[in-house]
Amino acid sequence: MSASPEIVCPACGRDALLLRQPRYDGFTKVGETLSCASCGHVFESEADVQFVSRKKVEVFTTADRSKDVKVFGEGENRRLCRYCAHYVVNPFMQWCALHKKEVQATDTCSQFTPKPPEKKAIL
Numbered sequence: 001m002s003a004s005p006e007i008v009c010p011a012c013g014r015d016a017l018l019l020r021q022p023r024y025d026g027f028t029k030v031g032e033t034l035s036c037a038s039c040g041h042v043f044e045s046e047a048d049v050q051f052v053s054r055k056k057v058e059v060f061t062t063a064d065r066s067k068d069v070k071v072f073g074e075g076e077n078r079r080l081c082r083y084c085a086h087y088v089v090n091p092f093m094q095w096c097a098l099h100k101k102e103v104q105a106t107d108t109c110s111q112f113t114p115k116p117p118e119k120k121a122i123l
C-alpha cells in the first residue's frame with residue numbers, strides 16, 4: 001500500500017491523491033479522515049473512496065513474469081526429465097519409467113520423449 005494512494009474523486013472528478021489524517025478523541029486515535037488532496041472533499045468512510053485500481057496492473061505484471069519464466073524454460077528445459085513422458089512423480093520419489101531408476105526433475109536424458117500436453121495440467 002502506497003502512503004498516498006491515487007483515487008478518482010467524485011467531487012472534482014480528477015485523479016487525485018488520498019489524504020489520510022488521523023482523527024483523535026483526546027489522545028486516542030478514533031479513525032482517519034480521508035480527503036481528496038485536490039479539492040479537499042472529505043469521504044464518509046474508506047468504502048466511499050474510489051481508488052484508482054492498481055490491482056489490475058499487478059495481475060498483468062504477475063502474468064508477464066510467469067510468461068518470462070516459460071520463455072526462459074523453453075529451450076534448455078525441454079529435455080528435462082520433468083517434461084518427459086517417462087517421468088513419474090509420486091510422494092516418495094521421481095521415477096523414470098523408461099530406465100526404471102530414480103531421477104531428478106532437472107535431470108536430462110538422451111531418450112527424452114515429450115510429455116503429451118494434457119499431462120501438464122497435473123503438474
Ligand SMILES: [Zn+2]
Pocket residue numbers: 009010011012013014016036037038039040041
Ligand atoms: Zn476532489
